[in-house]
Amino acid sequence: TAGITQAPTSQILAAGRSMTLRCTQDMRHNAMYWYRQDLGLGLRLIHYSNTAGTTGKGEVPDGYSVSRANTDDFPLTLASAVPSQTSVYFCASSERQGGQPQHFGDGTRLSIL
Amino acid sequence: GQNIDQPTEMTATEGAIVQINCTYQTSGFNGLFWYQQHAGEAPTFLSYNVLDGLEEKGRFSSFLSRSKGYSYLLLKELQMKDSASYLCAVQDSNYQLIWGAGTKLIIKP
Numbered sequence: 001t002a003g004i005t006q007a008p009t010s011q012i013l014a015a016g017r018s019m020t021l022r023c024t025q026d027m028r029h030n031a032m033y034w035y036r037q038d039l040g041l042g043l044r045l046i047h048y049s050n051t052a053g054t055t056g057k058g059e060v061p062d063g064y065s066v067s068r069a070n071t072d073d074f075p076l077t078l079a080s081a082v083p084s085q086t087s088v089y090f091c092a093s094s095e096r097q098g099g100q101p102q103h104f105g106d107g108t109r110l111s112i113l
Numbered sequence: 114g115q116n117i118d119q120p121t122e123m124t125a126t127e128g129a130i131v132q133i134n135c136t137y138q139t140s141g142f143n144g145l146f147w148y149q150q151h152a153g154e155a156p157t158f159l160s161y162n163v164l165d166g167l168e169e170k171g172r173f174s175s176f177l178s179r180s181k182g183y184s185y186l187l188l189k190e191l192q193m194k195d196s197a198s199y200l201c202a203v204q205d206s207n208y209q210l211i212w213g214a215g216t217k218l219i220i221k222p
Contacts, residue, residue: 042117042200042212043156058209090155098208099144099163104155 003027004105006091012111013081021076021108023091031094032074033058033102034066036087043090049074050097081112115139117213119201124219125191133186133199133216141206147175147186148200150215156200159186188218196220 004025013019025032030051035043045058049068063085065077074093078085088109092102116138125131137145144163148156162168162177162184174187186199198215205211 040214042214043202043210044212045209048209098204099161101146101158101161102210103158106155 004091004093004103006089006105006108008108009106010109010111012113013078015082015112016080019078019081019110021078021089021091021110023074023076023105024072025074025091025093025103026072027093027095027103028071029093029095029103030071031097031100032068033092033094034064034074034076035090035092036060036085037090037107038087046076046089083112086110086112115203115205115211117201117203117211119199119213119216121214122217122219124221125188127191127193127220127222129191130187130189131191131218133188133201133218135184135186135201135213137182137184137201137203137211137213139203139205139211142179143204143206143208145175145177145184146202146204146210147173147184148202149197150200151197159199191220193220193222 007022033048034046047066049055052071091105094100094102119135147159150156160175167176172189177184200215201213202210
Protein backbone atom coordinates (compact mmCIF):
# COMPACT_ATOMS: atom_id res chain seq x y z
CA THR A 1 0.00 0.00 0.00
CA ALA A 2 1.39 3.42 -0.97
CA GLY A 3 2.09 5.82 1.85
CA ILE A 4 4.58 6.95 4.45
CA THR A 5 6.55 4.60 6.64
CA GLN A 6 8.13 5.71 9.90
CA ALA A 7 10.56 3.76 12.04
CA PRO A 8 10.85 2.94 14.81
CA THR A 9 7.26 2.83 16.10
CA SER A 10 8.45 3.68 19.58
CA GLN A 11 11.73 4.14 21.40
CA ILE A 12 13.05 4.82 24.87
CA LEU A 13 16.30 6.76 24.78
CA ALA A 14 18.73 7.89 27.45
CA ALA A 15 19.36 11.63 27.67
CA GLY A 16 22.49 12.65 25.84
CA ARG A 17 22.27 9.87 23.26
CA SER A 18 21.70 10.49 19.56
CA MET A 19 18.86 9.04 17.54
CA THR A 20 17.65 9.12 13.95
CA LEU A 21 13.98 8.75 13.16
CA ARG A 22 13.40 7.36 9.70
CA CYS A 23 10.73 8.42 7.23
CA THR A 24 10.18 7.04 3.73
CA GLN A 25 7.38 7.80 1.27
CA ASP A 26 6.58 6.08 -2.02
CA MET A 27 4.13 8.63 -3.43
CA ARG A 28 6.83 10.71 -5.17
CA HIS A 29 5.72 13.73 -3.19
CA ASN A 30 7.96 16.78 -3.44
CA ALA A 31 7.35 18.22 0.03
CA MET A 32 8.01 16.48 3.33
CA TYR A 33 7.61 17.60 6.96
CA TRP A 34 8.47 16.61 10.51
CA TYR A 35 6.10 17.52 13.34
CA ARG A 36 5.97 16.86 17.03
CA GLN A 37 2.69 16.44 18.86
CA ASP A 38 2.45 17.10 22.59
CA LEU A 39 -0.62 16.83 24.80
CA GLY A 40 -2.72 19.99 24.73
CA LEU A 41 -0.73 21.55 21.91
CA GLY A 42 -1.23 21.59 18.18
CA LEU A 43 1.18 19.86 15.85
CA ARG A 44 4.36 21.90 15.69
CA LEU A 45 6.58 21.94 12.63
CA ILE A 46 10.22 21.02 13.28
CA HIS A 47 11.74 21.01 9.79
CA TYR A 48 10.46 20.76 6.26
CA SER A 49 11.71 20.13 2.74
CA ASN A 50 9.97 21.50 -0.33
CA THR A 51 12.01 19.37 -2.72
CA ALA A 52 14.92 16.96 -2.68
CA GLY A 53 18.15 18.72 -1.79
CA THR A 54 16.53 21.56 0.18
CA THR A 55 15.44 21.86 3.81
CA GLY A 56 14.04 24.60 6.01
CA LYS A 57 13.44 25.32 9.68
CA GLY A 58 9.98 25.22 11.17
CA GLU A 59 8.62 26.55 14.44
CA VAL A 60 10.70 24.37 16.80
CA PRO A 61 13.95 23.34 15.03
CA ASP A 62 16.43 23.55 17.94
CA GLY A 63 18.05 20.23 18.81
CA TYR A 64 16.96 18.59 15.54
CA SER A 65 18.51 18.25 12.10
CA VAL A 66 17.25 16.80 8.81
CA SER A 67 18.54 15.89 5.38
CA ARG A 68 16.80 15.27 2.04
CA ALA A 69 19.24 13.40 -0.18
CA ASN A 70 16.47 12.03 -2.41
CA THR A 71 12.71 12.35 -2.95
CA ASP A 72 11.69 9.39 -0.81
CA ASP A 73 13.64 9.74 2.45
CA PHE A 74 13.57 12.45 5.10
CA PRO A 75 15.34 11.36 8.32
CA LEU A 76 15.20 13.41 11.52
CA THR A 77 18.20 13.34 13.87
CA LEU A 78 18.40 14.26 17.52
CA ALA A 79 22.10 14.88 18.15
CA SER A 80 21.96 14.84 21.94
CA ALA A 81 18.52 14.00 23.28
CA VAL A 82 16.97 15.90 26.22
CA PRO A 83 13.82 14.99 28.21
CA SER A 84 11.87 17.89 26.67
CA GLN A 85 12.12 16.09 23.33
CA THR A 86 9.84 13.36 24.66
CA SER A 87 6.93 13.48 22.21
CA VAL A 88 5.15 11.79 19.36
CA TYR A 89 6.86 12.57 16.07
CA PHE A 90 4.96 12.54 12.80
CA CYS A 91 6.42 12.64 9.32
CA ALA A 92 4.16 13.93 6.54
CA SER A 93 4.33 14.59 2.82
CA SER A 94 2.39 16.49 0.18
CA GLU A 95 2.57 16.69 -3.61
CA ARG A 96 3.89 20.20 -3.38
CA GLN A 97 4.21 22.97 -0.82
CA GLY A 98 0.91 24.84 -1.12
CA GLY A 99 -2.77 23.96 -1.25
CA GLN A 100 -2.29 20.23 -1.01
CA PRO A 101 -3.30 17.94 1.86
CA GLN A 102 -0.51 16.42 3.89
CA HIS A 103 -0.39 12.66 4.34
CA PHE A 104 0.96 11.39 7.64
CA GLY A 105 2.95 8.41 8.77
CA ASP A 106 1.87 6.44 11.84
CA GLY A 107 4.23 8.31 14.13
CA THR A 108 7.17 7.50 16.41
CA ARG A 109 6.59 7.63 20.16
CA LEU A 110 9.87 8.76 21.71
CA SER A 111 10.61 8.89 25.42
CA ILE A 112 13.82 10.51 26.67
CA LEU A 113 14.82 9.50 30.18
CA GLY B 114 1.52 36.03 16.71
CA GLN B 115 -0.33 33.26 14.96
CA ASN B 116 -3.22 31.60 16.71
CA ILE B 117 -5.78 28.91 16.00
CA ASP B 118 -8.61 28.46 18.52
CA GLN B 119 -11.00 25.54 18.75
CA PRO B 120 -12.91 24.03 21.68
CA THR B 121 -11.00 21.47 23.68
CA GLU B 122 -13.81 18.94 23.93
CA MET B 123 -17.37 18.42 22.74
CA THR B 124 -19.97 15.74 23.40
CA ALA B 125 -22.75 14.70 21.05
CA THR B 126 -25.27 11.90 20.65
CA GLU B 127 -25.17 9.17 18.04
CA GLY B 128 -27.33 10.12 15.06
CA ALA B 129 -27.24 13.84 15.85
CA ILE B 130 -25.42 16.77 14.22
CA VAL B 131 -22.42 18.58 15.70
CA GLN B 132 -20.59 21.74 14.64
CA ILE B 133 -16.94 22.24 15.58
CA ASN B 134 -15.78 25.84 15.31
CA CYS B 135 -12.31 27.18 14.52
CA THR B 136 -11.16 30.79 14.62
CA TYR B 137 -7.76 31.89 13.40
CA GLN B 138 -5.35 34.78 13.31
CA THR B 139 -2.41 34.12 11.03
CA SER B 140 0.16 35.98 8.99
CA GLY B 141 -1.46 35.47 5.63
CA PHE B 142 -3.97 32.88 4.52
CA ASN B 143 -3.57 30.23 1.87
CA GLY B 144 -6.30 27.83 2.85
CA LEU B 145 -7.76 25.98 5.84
CA PHE B 146 -7.66 22.25 6.43
CA TRP B 147 -9.60 19.92 8.71
CA TYR B 148 -8.11 16.61 9.81
CA GLN B 149 -9.46 13.74 11.88
CA GLN B 150 -7.23 11.96 14.38
CA HIS B 151 -8.30 8.85 16.27
CA ALA B 152 -6.51 8.23 19.56
CA GLY B 153 -3.05 6.80 19.01
CA GLU B 154 -3.24 7.21 15.25
CA ALA B 155 -2.06 9.63 12.58
CA PRO B 156 -4.13 12.60 11.40
CA THR B 157 -6.10 11.98 8.21
CA PHE B 158 -7.27 14.67 5.79
CA LEU B 159 -10.97 15.59 5.79
CA SER B 160 -11.44 18.87 3.92
CA TYR B 161 -9.82 21.96 2.43
CA ASN B 162 -11.35 25.43 2.06
CA VAL B 163 -9.65 28.34 0.34
CA LEU B 164 -12.71 30.34 -0.78
CA ASP B 165 -15.63 31.48 1.35
CA GLY B 166 -18.55 29.13 1.56
CA LEU B 167 -19.55 25.59 2.29
CA GLU B 168 -17.83 22.46 1.00
CA GLU B 169 -19.86 19.27 1.38
CA LYS B 170 -18.40 15.79 1.37
CA GLY B 171 -20.84 13.10 2.42
CA ARG B 172 -21.72 13.40 6.11
CA PHE B 173 -19.03 16.05 6.61
CA SER B 174 -19.19 19.70 5.55
CA SER B 175 -16.75 22.54 6.13
CA PHE B 176 -17.46 26.25 6.01
CA LEU B 177 -15.09 29.19 5.69
CA SER B 178 -15.43 32.95 6.20
CA ARG B 179 -12.11 34.63 5.49
CA SER B 180 -13.33 38.08 6.56
CA LYS B 181 -14.25 36.71 10.00
CA GLY B 182 -11.26 34.38 10.35
CA TYR B 183 -13.71 31.57 11.02
CA SER B 184 -14.42 28.04 9.93
CA TYR B 185 -16.57 25.20 11.11
CA LEU B 186 -16.75 21.48 10.50
CA LEU B 187 -20.25 20.03 10.47
CA LEU B 188 -20.74 16.33 11.09
CA LYS B 189 -24.17 14.85 10.37
CA GLU B 190 -25.72 11.51 11.33
CA LEU B 191 -23.04 10.94 13.92
CA GLN B 192 -21.67 7.44 14.30
CA MET B 193 -19.66 5.99 17.17
CA LYS B 194 -16.64 5.77 14.87
CA ASP B 195 -16.69 9.58 14.60
CA SER B 196 -15.31 9.73 18.15
CA ALA B 197 -11.92 11.33 17.51
CA SER B 198 -10.04 14.60 17.68
CA TYR B 199 -10.67 17.10 14.89
CA LEU B 200 -7.77 19.36 13.99
CA CYS B 201 -8.07 22.74 12.27
CA ALA B 202 -4.98 23.99 10.41
CA VAL B 203 -4.36 27.19 8.44
CA GLN B 204 -1.76 27.57 5.71
CA ASP B 205 0.03 30.87 6.28
CA SER B 206 1.81 33.24 3.90
CA ASN B 207 4.84 30.90 3.84
CA TYR B 208 2.58 27.95 3.00
CA GLN B 209 3.32 26.35 6.37
CA LEU B 210 0.45 24.82 8.35
CA ILE B 211 -0.39 26.37 11.71
CA TRP B 212 -2.35 23.85 13.77
CA GLY B 213 -4.98 24.18 16.43
CA ALA B 214 -4.73 21.95 19.50
CA GLY B 215 -7.71 19.92 18.31
CA THR B 216 -11.24 19.28 19.49
CA LYS B 217 -11.91 15.93 21.13
CA LEU B 218 -15.37 14.76 20.08
CA ILE B 219 -17.08 12.23 22.32
CA ILE B 220 -20.09 10.41 20.86
CA LYS B 221 -22.60 8.92 23.29
CA PRO B 222 -25.11 6.22 22.34
